Amino acid sequence: MKMSDRKKKILQIVVDEYINSAVPVSSKVIAEKHLQGVSSATVRNELASLEELGYLTQFHTSGGRVPSPQAYRFYIEELMQRGNLSESDLDYIEKAFSDRSGDVEHLIKSVSKVISDLTDYTSVAIGPHDDEEKIRNLTLLSCGEGRALLVIVTGSRILRDSFIDIPESMTDADVENASRMLAKLFDGKALSEARTVGEEALAEFGQYRQVMRGVIDALKTYTRPRDEDVVLTGADKIFNHPEYEDIENVKNFLSVISSKDKIAELIGDDNDEIQISVKIGSGDGDEVPEDCSLVTATYAAGGKNLGTYGVIGPIRMDYTKVITVLENVGKALEELVGSRGKDKDEKDRQQDE
Amino acid sequence: MKMSDRKKKILQIVVDEYINSAVPVSSKVIAEKHLQGVSSATVRNELASLEELGYLTQFHTSGGRVPSPQAYRFYIEELMQRGNLSESDLDYIEKAFSDRSGDVEHLIKSVSKVISDLTDYTSVAIGPHDDEEKIRNLTLLSCGEGRALLVIVTGSRILRDSFIDIPESMTDADVENASRMLAKLFDGKALSEARTVGEEALAEFGQYRQVMRGVIDALKTYTRPRDEDVVLTGADKIFNHPEYEDIENVKNFLSVISSKDKIAELIGDDNDEIQISVKIGSGDGDEVPEDCSLVTATYAAGGKNLGTYGVIGPIRMDYTKVITVLENVGKALEELVGSRGKDKDEKDRQQDE
DNA sequence: GTTAGCACTCTCAACCTTCAAGTGCTAACG
DNA sequence: CGTTAGCACTTGAAGGTTGAGAGTGCTAAC
Numbered sequence: 001m002k003m004s005d006r007k008k009k010i011l012q013i014v015v016d017e018y019i020n021s022a023v024p025v026s027s028k029v030i031a032e033k034h035l036q037g038v039s040s041a042t043v044r045n046e047l048a049s050l051e052e053l054g055y056l057t058q059f060h061t062s063g064g065r066v067p068s069p070q071a072y073r074f075y076i077e078e079l080m081q082r083g084n085l086s087e088s089d090l091d092y093i094e095k096a097f098s099d100r101s102g103d104v105e106h107l108i109k110s111v112s113k114v115i116s117d118l119t120d121y122t123s124v125a126i127g128p129h130d131d132e133e134k135i136r137n138l139t140l141l142s143c144g145e146g147r148a149l150l151v152i153v154t155g156s157r158i159l160r161d162s163f164i165d166i167p168e169s170m171t172d173a174d175v176e177n178a179s180r181m182l183a184k185l186f187d188g189k190a191l192s193e194a195r196t197v198g199e200e201a202l203a204e205f206g207q208y209r210q211v212m213r214g215v216i217d218a219l220k221t222y223t224r225p226r227d228e229d230v231v232l233t234g235a236d237k238i239f240n241h242p243e244y245e246d247i248e249n250v251k252n253f254l255s256v257i258s259s260k261d262k263i264a265e266l267i268g269d270d271n272d273e274i275q276i277s278v279k280i281g282s283g284d285g286d287e288v289p290e291d292c293s294l295v296t297a298t299y300a301a302g303g304k305n306l307g308t309y310g311v312i313g314p315i316r317m318d319y320t321k322v323i324t325v326l327e328n329v330g331k332a333l334e335e336l337v338g339s340r341g342k343d344k345d346e347k348d349r350q351q352d353e
Numbered sequence: 354m355k356m357s358d359r360k361k362k363i364l365q366i367v368v369d370e371y372i373n374s375a376v377p378v379s380s381k382v383i384a385e386k387h388l389q390g391v392s393s394a395t396v397r398n399e400l401a402s403l404e405e406l407g408y409l410t411q412f413h414t415s416g417g418r419v420p421s422p423q424a425y426r427f428y429i430e431e432l433m434q435r436g437n438l439s440e441s442d443l444d445y446i447e448k449a450f451s452d453r454s455g456d457v458e459h460l461i462k463s464v465s466k467v468i469s470d471l472t473d474y475t476s477v478a479i480g481p482h483d484d485e486e487k488i489r490n491l492t493l494l495s496c497g498e499g500r501a502l503l504v505i506v507t508g509s510r511i512l513r514d515s516f517i518d519i520p521e522s523m524t525d526a527d528v529e530n531a532s533r534m535l536a537k538l539f540d541g542k543a544l545s546e547a548r549t550v551g552e553e554a555l556a557e558f559g560q561y562r563q564v565m566r567g568v569i570d571a572l573k574t575y576t577r578p579r580d581e582d583v584v585l586t587g588a589d590k591i592f593n594h595p596e597y598e599d600i601e602n603v604k605n606f607l608s609v610i611s612s613k614d615k616i617a618e619l620i621g622d623d624n625d626e627i628q629i630s631v632k633i634g635s636g637d638g639d640e641v642p643e644d645c646s647l648v649t650a651t652y653a654a655g656g657k658n659l660g661t662y663g664v665i666g667p668i669r670m671d672y673t674k675v676i677t678v679l680e681n682v683g684k685a686l687e688e689l690v691g692s693r694g695k696d697k698d699e700k701d702r703q704q705d706e
Numbered sequence: 707g708t709t710a711g712c713a714c715t716c717t718c719a720a721c722c723t724t725c726a727a728g729t730g731c732t733a734a735c736g
Numbered sequence: 737c738g739t740t741a742g743c744a745c746t747t748g749a750a751g752g753t754t755g756a757g758a759g760t761g762c763t764a765a766c
Contacts (some may be wrong), residue, residue, distance in 0.1 A: 026728055039740050044729065060711040061746045141490050141506055151495055151512070153502060161512050228581060235611040239604050249604055251592050258588035381758055392709055397760065414715045626765040709766075715759090720752080728746090735740075 003053070010035070010046050012079040015067045019318055022242045024064030029145055055203060071284040071317060072293070076278050078318055083320045085328050089118055093332050104128065104158060108231050111309055116234030118325045119318070121241075121311035122257065124296070125231040126267050128158065130305040131192040131223050138186045140179035140211070142172045148211070150218050152193065160222050164214030167207075178208050182215060194219050225268055230260040243291065243314040252289050257312070267296055267308050275330075276323060280315055293317050297326040301334040356406070363388070363399050364408055365432040367395060370419045372671055375595045377417030404640050422668060425646070427673055428519055429631050436673045437683050442471055446685050457481065457511060461584050464662055469587030471678045472671070474594075474664035475610065477649070479620050480585040481511065483658040484545040484576050491539045493532035493564070495525045501564070503571050507544065513575050517567030520560075530560050535568060547572050574624040578621055583613040596644070596667040605642055610665070618659050620649055628683075629676060648678040656689040 001221045003011075004142050017025045027047055031040040050056045055071040055323065060062065067075070096114045108127045117122035133154040143150045146168040152160045166175065174317055189197055198216040205212045221257075237252055238244045256262060264288055266279070278298045281288035295317070296310030311322055356358045356364075359558055366387045380400055384393040411417065420428070438446075449467045461480045469476035475534040486507040494502045499521040505513045519528065542550055551569040558565045591597045591606055603661045609615060619632070619640055629650045634641035641647050648670070649663030661680065664675055 024728095028728075039739055040728095041730095041742095042738080045553070045739085046729080058729085060748070061730095062726090063747075064728065104660075135492050137497075138491065139490075139491075149506060149512070151492075151504060151506070153504070158501070159512075159514050232611075236604065236608045238609075239600075247592075247598060247600060247602060247603070250600070251589065254592075254607075258585075262587045275712085377759095381759075393759095394709055394711095394761095395707085396707085400760080411760085413717070413755090413759095414761085415717075417759065707766105709764100711763090711765100712761105713763105714761085717758085719756085719758090720756105723751085725748100725750085727748090728747085730743105730745105732742090733740100734742100735737095 004146070008079060010043060011050055011067075011071060013076065014047075014050075014056065014065060014175075015071060015079065017068055017314055024058065024065040024294065025034060026124060045296055050078060067316075069280050072280050072315060072319075073278075077219040080320055080323075083324045085118075085324055089325070090328065092118065093328060097332050097336050106309060109233070111307075111333065115184045115309055115311060115325060115329055116237060118236055119311050119322050120236050121313040121317065121322065122235050123223060123231075123233045123309070123311050124257075124263055124267060124294075125233070126225050126264060126306045126307055126308045127229050127231070128305045129225050129229065131224065132190045132304075133158070135186045135189050135191065138183050140175055140181075140182060140215075142166075142170075142175040144295050146170075147344060148175055148214075151217060152218075152222070160218075162218045162221070164211065164218060166211050166214065170208075170211075174208075178211050179203055181205075181208075182212075189265055192224055194198055225264045227260040229263070230263050230267075232257055232260075240312065241316075243316065247289055249314070254278045256289055256292065263312075266294060267310065276326060277310075278319070295319065295322050295326065299333050299336045300332045304337075306333055360399055360403055363396060364403055364417055364420075364424060365428065367403075367409065367418055368424060368428045371411075371420055372669055375540075375669060377411065377419050377577075379417040379535055385614055392547075420669075422633045425633050425668060425672075433673055433676075436677045438471075440675055442678070443681065445471065446681060450685050450689050461660060464660075465586040465684065466585045466683055468662055468664060468678060469590060470689050472664050472675050473590055473593065474666040474670065475583075475588045475590050476664050477610075477616055477620060477647075478586070479578050479617060479660055480582050480584070481658045481660045482576065483581065484579050486511070487542045488539045488542050488544065488547060489531075491536045493528055493535060493568075493612050495519075495523075495528040499523075501567075503568060505571075505575070508692045515571045515574070517564065519567070519573060523561075523564075524580070527561075531564050534558075535560075535565075544572065544575055552673065578617045580613040580617070580658070583616050585610055585616070587612075591666065593617055594669075596669065602667070605644060606665075609642055609645065616665075619647060620663065627681060629639075631664075631672070644668055648672065648675050648679065652683045652686050652689045657690075659686055659690060686703060 007227065010097065012028060013030050014025045017029065017034075017242075027040040027043040031038055031043045034147055047056060051058070051065065053072065055068055055131060056065040057068050060064065060334060082169075093114055099110075108125055112123045112125040115125075117210045135152060137151075137153040139226055141151065143149055143163070146166055147163050148166045150162055150164050154160070166178075186194055186202055189244075196217055198212060198219065202209060202212050235257055238250070243249050244253065256266075276295070279294040279296075280289045281290045281292040291314060292312065293315045294312050296308050298308045299306040310326065363383060366383050370387070380393040382390055382397040383396045383400075385676065388396065394687065400409060400447075403419065404411070408421055408427065409418040410421050446467055449463055461478050465476045465478040468478075489503060489508055490506040492504045494504065496502055496516070499519055500516050501519045503515055503517050507513070521533075522532075536549065538554055541549055551572065552566055552666060555562060555565055559631065588610055591603070597606065598605050603703045605696045616648055629633075629648070632647040634643045634645040644667060646668045647663060648660050649666050651661045652659040663679065664670075
């Protein structure tokens with residue numbers, strides 16, 4: 001069976017209406033509020049057909065229809081209408097980003113907060129983690145007991161530190177020496193090339209071979225986001241949405257957000273594909289849990305990854321609002337960071353709209 | 354009215370029973386299960402009297418009695434019986450701590466996880482933050498745009514970093530120069546004395562005055578724990594306890610744990626007073642929210658603060674279990690860290706038991 | 707001081723009724 | 737053939753009633 005235009009129109013009405021009201025949608029309100037000129041009986045026929053196609057479900061015979069996950073996906077792909085932010089929302093974004101004094105950590109937090117406040121959903125964010133990031137400084141500090149602390153600072157000011165094992169025989173002076181050598185070797189290198197640089201230099205390091213191995217291992221872990229890089233804002237906002245009157249849904253939600261590992265996994269894995277990604281849980285072994293939806297955007301400016309930001313919430317989510325907010329925050333962010341001019345990527349994206 | 358021994362005994366029974374069953378306690382079960390030789394009518398008289406004293410409340414006439422916050426406090430002070438951990442629990446602790454390879458961050462996380470797993474409550478932890486910590490390394494890195502990154506590494510391997518403003522006129526070489534001066538000045542100093550050292554050296558710094566100011570400001574913030582220092586484990590464990598079938602309690606709980614600031618404040622403020630602290634919310638403007646209880650222990654070994662760890666959960670908490678776990682974790686932790694010998698503090702504590 | 711006995715209160719679950727909402731189906735219409 | 741009016745049917749939500757069970761407070765007797 002093909003989807004007629006009227007079916008699409010009706011499906012769009014159902015999704016819109018349900019997103020707004022959180023109440024199953026009946027044929028009557030569709031016909032009366034949105035589709036004058038057609039009777040509710042006709043709408044009922046169409047609804048029955050849409051149900052057969054898998055787009056709608058009903059809890060019980062007299063309960064109106066509710067969109068299925070499949071319907072949401074279709075809605076986002078084809079039916080959804082883009083909106084614009086209100087003046088006050090735009091002002092809010094601008095004001096929030098006007099304070100340029102903070103570091104990245106601070107920026108990530110405020111972006112996350114802005115998104116959560118404007119959308120009224122829980123916001124998840126993961127800071128920039130870019131393999132092409134240049135190493136700005138690398139220092140090795142002796143800790144005694146055959147261990148040393150490796151501190152790496154990159155161009156976008158992300159600080160990474162980890163402990164590596166070193167030969168017990170190394171004195172503090174040896175460590176300092178090694179530190180100098182390492183700093184010289186890696187300074188200005190991108191994280192992506194650093195590993196190969198390290199491998200190549202292994203031979204030179206002679207007795208410090210073990211140290212270099214440790215550094216290389218540490219570098220490997222740096223391209224993956226860590227727990228600490230995941231920022232979560234407005235977890236209590238979920239209670240503003242009626243689906244979370246049900247304790248089961250709250251459990252589900254809390255089990256997701258209490259594991260930052262899991263969040264990082266969910267957000268991270270399509271990091272460099274597209275701009276905005278929507279993931280809807282359908283329950284059958286999906287990574288995103290049932291009754292849960294995750295909308296994220298990955299931002300970039302001047303070819304530099306600026307991190308991934310988004311919201312997590314019920315499937316019945318105001319996608320128009322969320323996506324609009326994400327787009328506007330993205331624009332503001334790109335302006336803020338790459339204020340000097342726009343690169344090709346961004347131009348392409350703007351034409352798409 | 355004075356508390357007779359029998360009243361105390363009965364109060365203890367009520368609290369124990371309620372903690373175990375989560376069901377209001379009736380005079381009948383007290384008399385039959387715990388106080389043979391006395392009739393339920395007698396118990397009823399005592400219960401009525403205990404209610405008058407403010408230790409018990411009842412939701413409705415025929416609903417049995419429930420301990421008041423005041424009763425819990427009294428219970429913990431005087432009535433509670435110390436327990437011992439099971440073999441398997443002790444094994445679990447030992448196994449969890451046997452891996453010594455990780456850094457502090459890692460240690461904090463595993464301690465927190467152990468506590469959460471053994472108690473079945475949500476665990477909160479805050480890493481060591483000790484004013485007497487010695488500065489091991491201090492480096493200033495230029496970031497351009499009149500800003501620099503200050504990295505401070507302390508003895509117990511806590512890494513602190515923050516951005517400070519510097520005069521736009523400073524070149525990279527100037528920054529390096531300043532970094533060397535600062536490192537020399539602060540190396541080996543405790544955080545507590547560092548501030549005064551900085552103040553005294555202000556004059557010497559001449560044109561770098563602003564830099565030194567920034568460093569001093571940064572040092573000030575280091576004694577307070579930051580958001581990132583608060584670790585939360587097992588948030589979803591609350592659903593194992595019947596009070597959180599009620600959505601209102603979940604809201605309450607989530608609003609606390611979603612703000613790490615607030616947690617830090619709650620945990621941090623009696624940091625150096627006593628070993629184990631129990632805070633019970635009573636609702637009247639208390640810092641700890643109503644229906645919420647916070648049990649924390651501050652650990653130390655060799656005079657060094659090892660952080661504060663504990664659990665947050667419903668008032669009806671298994672205090673015996675929680676406190677026993679906290680004590681045993683503390684012992685294990687002290688052994689692990691200060692394996693070379695026990696200092697006076699710890700000996701004192703062990704005698705108290 | 708302790709106890710048995712009893713009236714009283716309150717909740718909880720089960721059950722019924724009513725009500726409104728919304729559907730599916732059928733037969734008629736253009 | 738698509739559309740529509742009409743109507744029977746289903747279902748859940750809300751409200752009321754009832755009986756059982758639990759637990760108490762009180763009183764009078766020991």
